[in-house]
Amino acid sequence: MRKTDNFARRRRERLLVFFALSIFTILNLVPLLWALLTSLKDPADAFTIPPTLIFEPTLEYHRQVWLENDFVRFLMNSLIVSAGTVLISVPAGSLAAYALSRIPRRSAGPILSTLFTIRMFPHMLLAIPFFVMGSYLHMIDTYPLLILALVAINQPFTIWLMHGFFLEIPRDLDEAAAIDGCSSWQAFRIVILPLARPGMTVAALFSLLLSYNEFLFALVLTGVDTKTLPVAIASFGGEDITSWSLSAAGAIGIMLPIVVIMLLLQRHLVRGLTAGAVKG
Amino acid sequence: MVRWQRGLWLFFLPSFGLLAVVLLWPLAYAFYLSFFDYYLGSDERSFVGFGNYVALLTEARLWASMWTTIIIAFGSVGLEFVVGFALALGLYRLHGSAKVLSVLLFLPHIVTPVVASLFLKWILASNWGLLDATLLTFNITPPDWLGDPFWAKLSVIFADAWIFTPLIMMVLYAALQGLDHALIEAAQIDGASNWRILRHIIIPALIPAIIFTISVRLMDVFRFFDIIYVLTGGGPGTATETITMYTYQLGFRMLQVGKASALGVITLVVVAVLLLSFNKLLNRIYRAGDI
């Protein structure tokens, strides 16, 4: 019975693959788990050879990092910057993407590839003029400057992403609205926008991810007042014997909100990652 | 033109207006700055024409950092692609039961890169890092992961791979799910080996996704900054100083913004040339229809 043999062989293979993948997954998560353990340790347990795996866990350092070290203020900064970026980038990008999806392909093509080219510009090339211009305008260490910088690097991707979503909404709908006497603005607002909501969720999610995680611009354009979480944790000094547990607690704290959001909105995440990849 | 299309150009206004002000204008300004000797400390600037470009292109440090960038870029993208593709195939093989695994595998990519780099630093740090502490327990003296010029480069490649392999895996996995499964089953019934199926059915169908992921990763890796900044700061010496780190050093530590802008422009040209030739190459292979 060749067919059953084949079936059994494929089953065995699948089990092997599952086993290998599981081991890889566990190894892959070691750095994360190690940081989590460190954040629950007293420094005395953090500096040992062999590494201490069994110890009395303490939440003391999580408490300290948030209550005694200004991390709440940095979190607020991160939230303000992220919210600002999302609120500017997504609406503006969606409008442009809609128009782009409704003009003839031969005009849209070059615009899209220009946007794609802009994506590859080295961020450093943008950070320098932003910094110099920001200095002249006395805007270094202000929220608007960082938000504008993040919008600048985020906008091409947002347009690209939303364009894909609008293409999926049939043109007939716009035309029907036009026959009913709607202007293009009314057609967009009443007919198209409700249908584009999932797309805008994806775009918002990615703008949020970018602005929460971004480091270079945050490093050079913020200062004492507007410092975001990534900059704060990087300048914390990860090696000092007393602050190792503290840094780990901070790092874990920064990671958690974004991981929770991403797990909740996982469906949308895959859609955004593959925008442009699968559909070409 | 249909009536509803008439007001359409107005829709471009906010976005393209923004892009002009916050992207094109600063870029033009950076280009302009690159022709000046401009030390931000004293706030003096003098026009030097192509002086900055000449100075940069004739110094050893630029070429050294260029090489370092290329080694790290190709090393990490290569590693990410191979591992990412293997993982995607594995997940594809498992069908439904892969759901939980794929989420867990993706986790390192969601973590803020600065934080992820810190996690790795705590593994690789000498003496107290997990890896060192474990090996030292068994009386094995490991190399200095972040302090030896050779190992530091490898550590940076490894760090980049840890953070970005999940991205490649996810994109390729999504692309695999779009495959026509009947085609593969037919081949299996014909008794085709796994290798032949991969080579003749799966890879050709995935070419667009592969081109996309590799190009996007290549452009990102050329400008990546946070990982090196946190892990090695470009050291020891200049062993892991990429072109981005060098630009940062020039612009924001030594405050020579003119020269730093020129370096930014040079980077842009290099990345553009590299990507164009890469895409041309892959497109030719793609058009030829076989690998």
Next chain:
Amino acid sequence: MTSKHVNAVAATAIATAVLAGGTAVAPAQEQIRIVSHRQPALEYYTGQMQAALPDGRVTVELMPIDRQMELASITMSSQSDAIDVVYLNDTSLKRFAANGWLEPLDELWEKYKDEYNLDDFPASVIDSVSYDGHIYSMPIMTNTELFFYRSDLFEEAGIEPPTTMEEYMAAAAQLDTPRRAGTIMSLKPVDAALNEAHWYINAIGDGWFDEEWRPIFNNEAGVEAITMMKEMTQYAPRGFTSHANDESTINLQQGLAAMGLQWFTRAAAMDNPEQSRVVDQIDWVAPPGGGARLANDGFAISKFSSADKEEMFRMLAEAASEESMREGARYAMPPRLSVLEDEELAKQYRWYPAARRALETGKAFPAMPDFLDVGEIVTRHILQAVTGEVEVKAALDQAAAETEELLRSRDYYK
């Protein structure tokens, strides 16, 4: 409009938009913001500054020194008012003052001279916080590098603490074991590596520059100095190229290194039973060979600060008062003569006798505003030499060439 106002407006706008009319963020009362390097003495003195004004008026941000310099120079070069008071040592002070980023304190100094007994600071200290004839910062501490060594191990091995670099190397070699490094070496760029190199370049080499600011650190003696440094690294702990003062302090405290160069400000931490496994086992002498770094650290007021400068000056003077410094003497050498000459200190703190001798043999960084930029160049090449990527001579020649080019562009050679 200052950046503080821009922020308040932006935060309010966004918060309102996000919370749809929720509580808006009200602009806070003008705060005084201090940015400083994190180490025990500065933690103490910034704490004194906070205590000098009502609760919540003063916020302090502490971070590793290279990050702090980066943040301060980025902020100041953009003329932002986000930092009011900044920690500077004698070298960074010159750079910041030369760039016009600091508020001259002469008038306030004159006005409060008697109230805070400011004449108590010796002329050499005033000199190190001045640039171009103006006083720019409030001296907080005199810092000197000391030679830390494990007296128990030295006794066991029957050797005396070293007085020359050769003896140092021999001792490091003798006490080096697989689990315990012979000597700490702090070679993390820029600050730590520059301090370590400064010692070798002065003790073995002929110093950094000649009188016309031409580099001489690449002459024969300089090459010999860095070659010795390279040889010394075989006795250094693992990871020394990324070690700054924090890591070296931990290595000494944990008994993982037998000796080495470290700052006075870290001495007290050796005897702190909560952190240290070597309480009472560390002793100090002046660095062998002489020429290790001396520094005078202080706090300066930003030119761009929008806070009340007189109030800030008084806050600094409070922290630098005789009373405050008497307590702070545990963490750092107080620059006030009345405190420094107190015989009680030596009895109370074991490391004072060595420090007094180190003051005589030590050497400050070259008195130029651009030495930090020189450091950016030099430390990179020295690290290349020490890790064996480039020959010592070639690395130093290259460093000298780049240094000369930098100084030429800053008009050093007329």
